[in-house]
Amino acid sequence: MSKSSPKGPASEANASSASSPEALAQGVDEDVIEANRRLFTGWQWWLFGIAAVLYSTFHLVSLNVYPLETWSFRIVHICGALVLGYGLYAGTRFADDNIPASSRGLRLFGYLLLLPALYALLQVVLMQQTMAGGAMRIDPSVEAWHFGLPLIAATGIAILLSWATRHARNGLSAPDLVLMVCALASAGYLLVMYNSPLRMSTGTPFAPMGISYAAIAGSLLILELTRRVAGLALVIIAAVFLTYVFAGPYLPGFLGYPGLSVGRFFSQVYTDAGILGPTTAVSSTYIILFIIFAAFLQASKVGDYFVNFAFACAGRARGGPAKVAIFASGLMGMINGTSAGNVVSTGSLTIPLMKKVGYPARSAGAIEAAASTGGQIMPPIMGAGAFIMAEITGIPYTEIAIAAIIPSILYFASVYFMVDFEAAQKGMRGMRKDEIPLFSKLIKQVYLFAPIIILIVALFMGYSVIRAGTLATASAAVVSWISPNKMGIRAILKAMELASTMAIQIIAVCACAGIIVGVISLTGVGARFSSLLLGLAGVSQLLALFFAMCISILLGMGMPTTAAYAVAASVVAPGLIDIGIQPLIAHFFVFYFAVVSAITPPVALASYAASGISGANAMQTSVTSFKIGLAAYIVPFMFFYSPGILMEGSWIQILRVGVTATLGIVLLAASVQAWFFGHINGLIRLVLLAGAICMIYGGMISDLAGIAIGGAIFLMQRSKGAGGNGATASS
Template identity: 35%
Template sequence: MNEDKKTNTGGLDTAPDFENFEKADVSEELLEEANGKYRDLKGFPRYLAFGIAVATTLIIFYTAFAGVFLPMVQRSIIICSMSALTFLWCPTTKKSKFDRSKVPVYDWIMVAMSIFSFVWTVSNNERFMTRVPFASEIQTLDYVVALALVFMIIEVGRRTLGISISIITLAFIAYAFLGPYCPAMFRYKGITLAKFVEQTYLTTEGMFGSLTGMAATLLFGFLAFGTFLQCVGADKYFMDICISVAGRRRGGPAKVAVISSAAMGTISGSSIANVVTTGTLTIPMMKKTGYTAEEAGAIETCASTGGQIMPPIMGTGAFILAETVGVPYSDVCFVSIIPAILFYIAIYFLVDLIARKRNLHGLPASDIRPLKQTMHAGGVFFIPILILVVLLVLGYTPFLSGVGCALLILLIGQIRKDTRVSAKKIVFALEDCAKSLMSIGGVIFCASLIVSMINITGLMMKTSAIILSFSQGKLWLTLLLVALIAYILGMGLPISTSYIILATLSAPAIVSLGVDMLVVHLTIFWFTQLATITPPVCMTAFAAAGIAQGQPMKTGFTALKMGFTFYYVPVLFVYSQLINGAWWVQCIIAVFAIIAIYFLGTFTEKYFMGDLGNIQRFTGLAIFAVIYFMMFDGLTMPMRGALLALAVALIASLYIVQKKKQQAAA
């Protein structure tokens, strides 16, 4: 049963055509990192995996309209089906060759255990609901199924994400049992095996917790939305439109990368997948027009990472954020709009300054299709995205909105010949929905166990107390510590896992200092993006460097310079009303933030109306600093007025000096 690889492009006058643009070769390792490496199954294993995947997708779609099942039933569907699919599709290790085309006996045992665990959980659901937690008797098979599921979840995490998340999960479980032997500040009385089984399996506080519930509903709906957009070829149309919009502009390919990555982030939600998808086209174009390999890789890195924070479909961590804070996902999207726009404006300014400095031109007009033509071909795919936003605004559940708009995409695709897909391809898209969830299921399931262990041991309060002790109750120092921890965690863990651990352990400390809960979690979510662009471990930058054939570390440091927004914008969440003030206040702050961002760009690129000397360069940095601190809460109007006057004076002086240089050069 092989997937239909034929691409439906229809007539040449409407379908995307990138033949005029050179595409970079992508190594097998990068493709594995972006898309995962699966076994080449044939025969019964292939049919079984296909059947489980499609059945899971259809069941979840059904619950979007008919109503979800009881919590443990709905969530056990996801855990057990994703576990079975992992043991069928994913080899034991990435480098192992003996099990690439067949399923070993031990994986068949795990598949059988996944199915048995599902049957046992569903058939005993009524008993689980009526028993008294931590008091009623635990049956022998409860122990067996609970421990088997914990083992399988940890193994699913290892196969889909790597050994680091499994080690972290085991460390938290070990702490729960070995608490009495830990240092005084972390000492805990410990738990018994019975209590462990109660917490992780027999209640909805462990593996069947709210995070798994989120994965089994709204996250699955949005993954289906992105999968179906790719199924009908919307990603190619979006890229074509972006080239038409920005390709002819100064430094056009870099601006195409910024805009297309923002759009593709809406579909993929993965920075590395975004780099591989858009970077293979945009990076060669950037290099061809004058950007260095490291600059091209860094631009694509930052633009792709921004997809994690760009509404309406943000990274997995944003869904977890909404679930953790207890607010609608739509609220997270709305407060993220302005910060996400600021992030992309910052990158846009930088690539424009580089283009001005080097007099880089855009793409030849002959290589670019007219915007009217590309919008006619692919503009129809903006309709589901707009409807999704409208449904969220009107208060419909994200689960129903995501699934409904996913199905709408297929309907729209069938209307026109050049976007029509076959029934066979639609069925394989249903399979891809399950594959998408499987690839991040390890994060969700392991995180559920981690959060469960943190809650039962009281580690959250211990860690918060330690952070406050080190920071001496100072908010700025607390934020600095949290950012540092986020960076360290991000070196070895996926963004979502880093966010879950850090938010659970450190958010109470920041909240205790008087910061709003949603603001705290959004700040932490932004901090967890740091490791993707900050050396020495910045996998997204390394992926882009591989495509650009540039130096990985130099690409990483260039990405750090271009993505510095991740460092200073989150501070504005806490110290200003950028995301929680009145709409007009947010707009005013956003305008000043844009001005500040531009002059920070003049400092980093040493350019403003011409090359900048050291004095003029640091004048740009001073303008940024003055405007930045002017946006902070707690300042009196006279203080703000004085800072504004100083900023205007500095801008005027910089303009006059650079204007004189221009006149002298003329």
């Protein structure tokens, strides 16, 4: 869901009230306006509003009523995001009182760039007519001088100019208008050629050079939009991979390869081997559909209800706001699919409240970051990760969602006990009854959970993901009619507009990840990485897994979860499969480490977002969130040593592994927080850590050893009289 701007503790005004507040969370569902987002007025507001509604409608109709040819659908999907993205997001800071608008001459030059861009678009129309008239291909000189070179020149110069052109926030700059036209020209040419027999020539010497020209312009457009909406991290990684395409022949060792020409590479990268491949396949179907679903939930204010419900359930427990953050942030993170964005939306409420009951600023931010990140691994939606995994592996979605149940329980149990033990150690209180909403009032609106329940039931009844998602979206509108926030026609249109705006970032990120996937598949670097893992596995499989973990985290640093997993799945997962690991285990292993890169120092997007709200040092918050989410770095190794964690094996094996691993997670939290039915010293912490590792490992003998260690220390702590105020259960 969308992010909201930070606000202070919502409960302070009610602290002295004799009655509970009706609602503690308000504005969780409000849309945030990013620093480089334009705020249109007048006819421009109407124009982009209508375009956004039509974009969402196009996907709903194409997915449910009138399907398009696959490549054509994905090209339109990316093109629409590019047009909306360049219309809504500026390439630099806006002009204000301190920064004057760019000079008239610079703006005039921007408008002059419209001439080559419009000329290239006109040529696309003429080419379409030529091909429709029976021509087998276009004259190469026409493609080069009348389409390709004007298009690439206009795109490149307009991108550079957009970095220097400052304008008012309510206006559209000339360079961005040029980029919108270039997006239409690039996509238009690809649609013409990919709907002709020439589509089969991609990647061969017979491919029209115009495809390469359109792909170069399209790639530049995707990279620049990604920079605007997701930052530089993914763009830099994509640039490194693109550089490798042409520098590879000059590199030594296993990184070297024969090389690809510019024409051959770019004639293939804008196909299903790259940009139109698995990442865009998922963003154009499952992700866009669930973003529309999230937008409908947001329009009906379900986010506010989720958070208030969490406060009513867990607010009075010791360290209550922290436990609320675990519940609410995990639930919302599962739906909205972005760790950092979810931190801003729910953390703006929970972080100040955590600080109020006694958590240090760094702990408050770290707890929110860890909980929001955990939403990406919570079934059934898993922040769209489950759908990408299903697309890449061919494993049924329902099987992936079921396999994710125990690992997600272990992660959230770890975060919960980390939070609870810290609260016990520091003697924190929960929130007072008059500070939280009444459960008896909120339970009357429990029907607001119906859309999510309908989604889960439909998926496990055998409905396709698209049908189930559409049904859940429709049910969100229907359920709102019996809630205080009824969705009429205006609210539905607003939700459709909001969905398109929310989708821009993830579509750009998936398309950019597609460039990286294309490089990996076309250069064979993935196979060379697999051979490296095979060599390490010959020494030790644990060493190979550790190396794979480091690469997955490194690739994911600074990147949104979806892109991080897509890239890691292309580079690392095939190598793990080659050393004998089952595909489901290999992809879950990679997925978990791609997710936790959001809380892994030194580049931890979720932790940095939380530190901005808590006021703590960003690096301290990152280190603390790493500690709180420690289980997520251990659980993936359990996939390999105890496949029962992923629901593989008999029910007795699965139950034993699940129970003992959960107990091991409790001992791990106790060791980290130095609390187990009372304060514990360094030696006992080490013993507890050994017991935790024994039970997490999952062998029968090691489980018994871990239980013996935990039981012995429990009895020792109780004999000291520490049990009365040190129970692990929440008070």
